[in-house]
Every structure is written in C-alpha cells, then in structure tokens.
Amino acid sequence: MASALLQIQDLKVEYHTEDGIVTAVDNLSLDLNKGETLGLVGETGAGKTTSALAVMRLVPAPPGKVISGRVLFDGQDLSTLKAEEMRLIRGNRISMIFQDPMTSLNPVMTVGRQIEEAVELHQKMDNKTAKARAGEMLKLVGIPAARAADYPHEFSGGMRQRVGIAMALSCNPELLIADEPTTALDVTIQAQVLELMKRLRTEFGTSMIIITHDLGIVAEACDKVAIMYAGAVVEYGTVESVFNRPLHPYTRGLFGSIPNIAEDVERLTPIPGLMPDPTDLPYGCRFHPRCPMAREICSTQTPAISTPEDGRTVACMIYEGLVPGYDTEEKA
Amino acid sequence: MHKYILRRLFLLIPVMLGVSFVVFTIMFFTPGDPVRVMLGERAPEAEIEAMRERMGLNEPFVVQFGSFVFNAARGDLGRSLVTRRPVFDELYARFPATLQLAAAGVLVAVLMGIPIGIVSATKQYSLFDGMSMALALVGVSMPNFWQGMMMILLFSIVLGVLPSSGYGTFMHLILPALTIGTSSAAIITRMTRSSMLEVVRQDYIRTARAKGLSERVVINQHALKNALIPIVTVIGLQFGYLLGGAVLTETIFSWPGVGRFMVDAIRQRDYPVVQGGVLLLALTFSVVNLLVDILYAYIDPRIKAQYK
Numbered sequence: 001m002a003s004a005l006l007q008i009q010d011l012k013v014e015y016h017t018e019d020g021i022v023t024a025v026d027n028l029s030l031d032l033n034k035g036e037t038l039g040l041v042g043e044t045g046a047g048k049t050t051s052a053l054a055v056m057r058l059v060p061a062p063p064g065k066v067i068s069g070r071v072l073f074d075g076q077d078l079s080t081l082k083a084e085e086m087r088l089i090r091g092n093r094i095s096m097i098f099q100d101p102m103t104s105l106n107p108v109m110t111v112g113r114q115i116e117e118a119v120e121l122h123q124k125m126d127n128k129t130a131k132a133r134a135g136e137m138l139k140l141v142g143i144p145a146a147r148a149a150d151y152p153h154e155f156s157g158g159m160r161q162r163v164g165i166a167m168a169l170s171c172n173p174e175l176l177i178a179d180e181p182t183t184a185l186d187v188t189i190q191a192q193v194l195e196l197m198k199r200l201r202t203e204f205g206t207s208m209i210i211i212t213h214d215l216g217i218v219a220e221a222c223d224k225v226a227i228m229y230a231g232a233v234v235e236y237g238t239v240e241s242v243f244n245r246p247l248h249p250y251t252r253g254l255f256g257s258i259p260n261i262a263e264d265v266e267r268l269t270p271i272p273g274l275m276p277d278p279t280d281l282p283y284g285c286r287f288h289p290r291c292p293m294a295r296e297i298c299s300t301q302t303p304a305i306s307t308p309e310d311g312r313t314v315a316c317m318i319y320e321g322l323v324p325g326y327d328t329e330e331k332a
Numbered sequence: 333m334h335k336y337i338l339r340r341l342f343l344l345i346p347v348m349l350g351v352s353f354v355v356f357t358i359m360f361f362t363p364g365d366p367v368r369v370m371l372g373e374r375a376p377e378a379e380i381e382a383m384r385e386r387m388g389l390n391e392p393f394v395v396q397f398g399s400f401v402f403n404a405a406r407g408d409l410g411r412s413l414v415t416r417r418p419v420f421d422e423l424y425a426r427f428p429a430t431l432q433l434a435a436a437g438v439l440v441a442v443l444m445g446i447p448i449g450i451v452s453a454t455k456q457y458s459l460f461d462g463m464s465m466a467l468a469l470v471g472v473s474m475p476n477f478w479q480g481m482m483m484i485l486l487f488s489i490v491l492g493v494l495p496s497s498g499y500g501t502f503m504h505l506i507l508p509a510l511t512i513g514t515s516s517a518a519i520i521t522r523m524t525r526s527s528m529l530e531v532v533r534q535d536y537i538r539t540a541r542a543k544g545l546s547e548r549v550v551i552n553q554h555a556l557k558n559a560l561i562p563i564v565t566v567i568g569l570q571f572g573y574l575l576g577g578a579v580l581t582e583t584i585f586s587w588p589g590v591g592r593f594m595v596d597a598i599r600q601r602d603y604p605v606v607q608g609g610v611l612l613l614a615l616t617f618s619v620v621n622l623l624v625d626i627l628y629a630y631i632d633p634r635i636k637a638q639y640k
Contacts, residue, residue: 058541084546091544098542103535108557108632118543151633167543 004072005207006032006055006175011069013050013059020279024050026231028069029305032175032224037201037208039218039239041254042228043275048211049099051228052177056096057086073175092122095168099180101160105152111163112138112148115170122171137166141196158189165196172204179211194221215258219243227251230276230286237312247314249291285317295323333629336639340622344615351614352404352607356397359603369601370413404611410604414597419608423590427612429499430589433512433582434574436505440513441520442567448517449524449563454551456529464521471518480511480584497586508585512578516570523566527559534558560631568624572617 013025025047032038040048053059055071057078071078073094078086095118098104106114115134119125125133135145141162143155152160161181168176178197182190198221200206210222218225218239225242227235227250235248246252253271273290276282282289288298298317306319317323367383368375384390388399403410409419448468452461487507488496498504531537532555540554579591590609597605629636 056542058538060538087544087546089544091542096542098535098539100535104539106536106540106554106558107634109554117540117545117549121544153634153637164539167539 003034004031005034005036005074006030006209007070007072008051008055009070009072011051011054011071012067013047013054014065014067015063016065017063017279022278023231023281024064024278025054028228028231028233030226030233030236032207032209034174034207035201035205036224037210037222039222039225040209040211040228041213041215041218041225043213045275045278046228047231048228049179052096052179052209052211055177056090056094058090058096088122091118091168091173092171093173094175094177095171095173097161097164097168097176097178097181100184101157101164102184104164105160107152110149110151111155114163115148115167118167119170133170134166137170138163140169140200141166142192158185158192161185161189161193162196165193165200169200169204169206173206175207175209176200177209177211180213181210182214182217183212190217197221215243215254227254230278230281232286232315233313234287234316235314237309241309241312247308247312247319248287248316249293249318250287253290285315293318293323293325297322333636333639337622337626340625344618344622347618348611348615349401352401352611353397355607355610356400359607360393360396362601362603364601366413366601366603400607404608409608409611412597412605413602414600414605419604422593422605423608423612426588426590426593429587430575430578430582430591431616432505433508433578433587433589434571436509437512437516437574437578438567438571440509441516441570444513444517445520446524446563449521450528450551450556452521452525453528453532454547461525465525468518468521471514471521474514476511476515477580477584479514480507480581483507483511484584497584499586499588504585508581508587511584512574512581516567516574519570520563520566524559524563527562528555531555531559557631561628561635564624564627564631568620571620575616575620576613 008028008030011025011028012023015022015024028047028051030038030040030051040051042048050059050064053064054066054069055073055078059066066079069079073089078089081089105111112131112134115137116127116130119130119133120127123130123133131148134148138145138148143159143162143166147155152163155163161184165178165181168178176197181197182193185193194217197208197210201208210217212218222239225237225239226233227242227248229250235242235246235251242251243255246255250271253269256269257271259268271290276286276289282299284297284299284301285291285294285303288294291298295317301317301322303315303317304320305313305315307313308319318325365380367380367387367389371380371383388396391399400410407420409423411418412422415422448464452464455461484496484507487494494507495504496507528551532551536558537550537555540550545554576591578587578589579595581587582589582592583595590612594606594609596602597609629639
C-alpha cells in the first residue's frame with residue numbers, strides 16, 4: 001500500500017460570528033497517498049475551502065478557530081509546528097491555487113515578481129536565477145516568459161489562473177491544493193487548466209486535492225473522491241467505485257441532479273430542501289431533513305463511519321444496519 | 333504618461349483663472365478703501381481721488397480684473413500698499429519658510445501616521461490599537477494654538493531644550509513642525525489603519541501568505557502598496573491644508589511665512605498681497621495635487637494604464 005502523504009484526523013473548525021458559532025468543518029478525517037489526486041466535492045458552504053485552509057494553517061483568525069484535530073503531513077503534525085516552520089512548508093512543500101483568479105493575484109506587483117518571491121524564499125535562489133525560474137514556470141503554463149513584467153490586470157481570467165498555478169508549482173510542491181481552480185473560468189479555459197494540471201501530475205508526481213462542486217471534473221482528473229456535506233465527509237472512495245455505486249443518499253442525490261445524456265429522463269431529480277443553516281445544524285445525521293431514506297433514528301443519533309468495502313467509507317445509518325437500505329435491484 | 337502630465341499642466345491655467353476671479357471679486361466687493369489705508373484717514377479728498385485714478389481703481393470691474401490677470405500672468409502681482417515693494421518679491425521672500433514648515437509638518441505626520449496605522453491594523457483591537465486610536469482622537473481634537481503654547485511651555489520654558497520662536501536652524505523647526513503635523517499625523521494614522529484593514533482581507537494577501545512569506549513581507553510589500561492610494565490622497569490634502577492653515581502656528585512661533593504675512597495684509601486691506609498670496613497657495617496646492625496624481629501611477633499600474 002502506498003504511504004500516506006497527508007492525513008487529516010478529526011478536524012473541527014469553527015467560525016465565531018456575530019450570528020453565532022458556525023461549525024464549518026466537523027470531525028473531518030481524510031487520507032491522501034503520495035501521487036494521488038483527491039476530489040473534495042460538496043455544495044457551497046460544505047466546508048471544503050475551510051478544510052483546505054486548515055491544512056495550510058491559513059484559516060482566517062478571528063473569526064475562524066481550529067477547535068481540534070490533527071493534520072499529519074509526511075508523518076509530521078503540522079499543528080505543532082512553530083509559525084516559522086510552517087512558513088517553510090507553505091508555498092514550498094504544500095501550495096494552494098485559489099478559487100478566484102481575478103482577486104487572488106496582487107494587482108500592484110508584476111506576475112513575474114509574484115512567482116519569484118516564493119522561489120527566492122524557499123529555493124534560496126538569487127534574483128537572477130529566480131527570474132529565470134519564473135519565466136520557465138510561465139512557459140510551462142503556456143504564457144510567454146516575456147510577460148513576466150506585466151501586471152495581473154493585463155491578463156485574462158484564464159491566464160491569471162494559470163499564473164496562479166505557475167506560482168503554486170514554482171517550488172515543486174509535494175502537495176497541491178486546488179480550490180475550485182476552474183469555477184471562475186469559461187468552459188474552454190476550464191479544459192485547458194484541467195489538462196495542464198493533469199500533465200503536471202504525471203510529469204512531477206505531485207499529489208493533489210482538487211476542491212470542486214463539479215462531479216465532471218472529479219471523473220476527469222481524480223483518483224479518489226470525498227463527498228462533503230455540512231462540514232463532514234459523508235462518503236469516500238475511489239472515483240470508480242463512488243461513481244459506479246454511490247452509497248450515501250446525498251451522493252445519490254448529487255448524481256440525480258446532473259443531466260445524463262445517455263438516459264432518456266424527463267426531469268432531473270434535485271435533492272429537496274437546502275443546505276442547513278450552519279449556525280443551527282440539525283441534530284443527528286445532518287442530512288436527515290433532506291434524506292428520502294431517513295427514519296426516526298436519523299434525527300437522534302449521529303451516524304458512525306462504516307466501511308462497507310475496502311478503501312471505502314460512508315457515514316449513514318443504512319450501512320450500520322439501523323435503517324432499511326435501498327431495494328434489491330440496487331445490489332444487482 | 334508625459335502627455336498626461338502636460339495636459340494636467342495646461343489644466344492649471346483655467347484653475348488659476350478661476351481662483352483669480354474668485355479672489356479678485358471678493359477683494360473688490362470687500363468694504364474698506366485701500367487708498368485711505370495708504371494715505372491715512374486725514375488725507376485730503378482730492379488727493380485720494382487722484383490716487384484712485386492713478387491706481388486704476390475707478391475703472392470698471394472687468395477692466396480691473398483683466399489687467400490683474402494680464403499682469404499676474406507675467407509675474408507682476410502689483411505692489412504692496414503697505415511696504416510699497418513688489419508683492420511677488422515679498423511672497424518670494426517668505427514662501428520658502430512656509431513651504432519648509434508645511435513639508436516638515438507633513439514629514440512628521442507621515443513618519444508618525446503610517447507606522448502607527450500599520451501596527452494598529454495588524455494588531456486590531458489590541459491595547460496598542462486602542463491607545464493609538466485614542467491618541468489620534470486627541471490629536472485631531474487639540475487646537476493648534478493651544479498645543480503650540482503647551483509645547484513652548486514644556487520644551488522651551490520648563491525644559492529649556494528648544495527655542496520658542498524664530499527661524500533658521502533645525503532646532504527652530506522642531507516645535508512648529510510637531511505642532512502643525514500632529515492633527516495630520518492623527519488623520520493619516522486613521523486612514524492608514526482603515527485602508528490596511530481593508531487590504532489585509534483581500535484574497536491576494538491570503539495568496540501571499542500561502543506562499544510562505546513572512547508576515548513582515550506580507551504587510552510591507554504586499555499590503556502596504558495596495559493600501560497606499562487613499563493614504564497618499566490624504567497626505568496630499570493635508571499638505572495643502574498645512575500650507576494655507578499654518579497661520580496660527582506661524583504666529584505663535586513668529587515664523588516668517590506667507591500665512592502670517594497674509595493675515596497682516598488682510599487686516600491692513602493690502603489687497604494686492606492677499607490676492608497674490610492666495611494665488612500662490614492655490615498654485616502650490618494644485619501642483620501638489622498633480623504630484624499626488626502622478627504618484628498614483630507609480631503605486632498602481634492600473635491607474636497608470638488610464639493615464640493616456
């Protein structure tokens with residue numbers, strides 16, 4: 001078995017706001033092996049970005065607060081590191097691509113300089129070597145090196161996202177966290193960016209976490225997938241197994257919500273209801289108010305994590321045998 | 333960029349014309365007869381009339397204004413009614429002192445305001461933040477003349493370390509500069525703090541942190557430059573305010589500047605001096621404003637792109 005590069009154990013993050021305490025991430029546990037790509041899927045507000053920021057130790061505090069849990073990176077507990085030690089990892093061994101390319105680059109600094117900075121800091125390069133490196137990185141993502149002297153506003157959204165990728169990859173990180181790297185982009189540009197990320201993975205063997213709410217991207221680019229709902233992972237497994245046979249009612253709901261061109265279905269079947277108010281999460285299973293399979297017990301008891309198959313987890317009463325499951329035709 | 337600067341310099345012409353018009357009109361309609369001031373209350377009526385005729389004061393408003401503008405454009409601002417010397421020379425002799433005081437005041441304000449504002453923003457709601465915000469409130473509220481007198485009392489009379497008045501050496505500059513710069517320092521502190529607080533919440537600051545940059549680099553190299561536009565705007569405005577508002581400070585410290593000279597001129601109905609002084613201050617203010625606008629382009633490349 002491949003060794004784990006990143007292990008998140010029982011992570012809990014809260015935001016203390018004026019409207020009350022928001023539990024953004026609750027009891028999150030995830031493993032990522034070297035060279036693997038994990039898709040982190042969920043609706044807006046499911047806690048995907050917060051989880052990623054918690055790994056980087058960049059949860060904005062205040063109002064954010066990591067309540068409990070450990071993040072092991074290459075066997076090292078990141079939460080025990082000093083701020084300076086963490087800085088040596090950030091941008092170097094773990095780096096992140098942010099969601100909105102229009103706002104995540106510094107508008108008053110040339111893109112070249114923004115790449116150089118990280119290289120100078122982590123690779124101890126002098127300015128000249130760093131400049132050359134920045135040029136190489138830009139070329140790698142398909143931007144002429146000469147444009148290093150330009151400012152972010154002189155680039156299109158897609159190019160800015162590629163600059164963000166070049167920046168994140170400039171120090172050859174072992175782990176790349178991409179927070180909705182394609183959400184803000186046009187479909188054609190999305191494909192380019194995904195293609196680029198896949199190529200980098202095969203060329204550099206970078207492990208990745210891709211945060212998205214687009215199941216298509218997961219199918220396209222990921223090995224494993226974790227489905228998040230209201231701050232917790234409800235289902236985890238290989239992309240193949242989860243896509244072929246989703247177990248959790250929420251995952252099934254997600255697949256029911258996307259159009260399938262092969263099947264002649266009159267209507268999509270959306271998940272009824274909305275994400276719960278994060279300051280007032282339902283008791284028991286967080287999904288029970290929207291769950292078609294819910295029984296009495298779901299509103300009183302939090303589901304444990306079951307392992308119905310090897311390498312596969314799901315948090316649902318059905319797999320604890322406490323609630324009747326899907327019909328026999330499902331098992332066929 | 334050069335074209336932009338050139339165009340802005342041309343724009344100074346209508347601005348100065350407008351300022352001249354306003355000043356000239358106000359002085360024209362202000363009650364009080366300058367000729368009587370010049371010749372004294374007991375001068376014979378015929379002599380006064382002859383003098384008015386000679387000075388062109390009996391001409392219609394438009395003609396007087398026209399000749400004022402025409403002369404001013406050639407650098408001739410008339411002669412002071414009191415000292416009989418050319419206004420231009422009088423102002424030219426005093427302007428460096430005013431400029432020096434205003435520049436020193438701005439320097440004090442910037443050197444105090446920006447660092448305190450940055451630290452306040454990075455440690456929001458800390459003891460330091462609370463104290464500096466309270467001090468800033470005191471700073472803007474304290475009347476200039478009172479603060480000046482208190483500083484003279486403390487540093488000149490009790491401690492005896494700094495001169496209470498006069499002009500010429502660096503030691504003479506310290507107290508007036510502190511007095512005049514305090515309220516600006518307070519305003520710049522507040523502006524720096526709020527602008528920095530706005531900027532540190534931006535996504536690109538998170539990106540900078542995600543690169544592993546130290547907090548010092550994040551604040552000084554990424555955040556500050558982005559926060560600078562409103563700060564520079566305020567500094568420019570404060571500089572203009574210090575140029576024109578130095579009257580009290582100049583009086584308290586017997587500073588030989590334009591402000592005190594103009595106050596005397598107003599009292600004596602020395603209208604050529606008042607007009608010339610206002611024109612000079614307006615011109616300086618406009619030039620400072622232009623410099624601020626040019627500075628914008630060096631701070632923010634997006635603004636530079638607009639300066640075509």
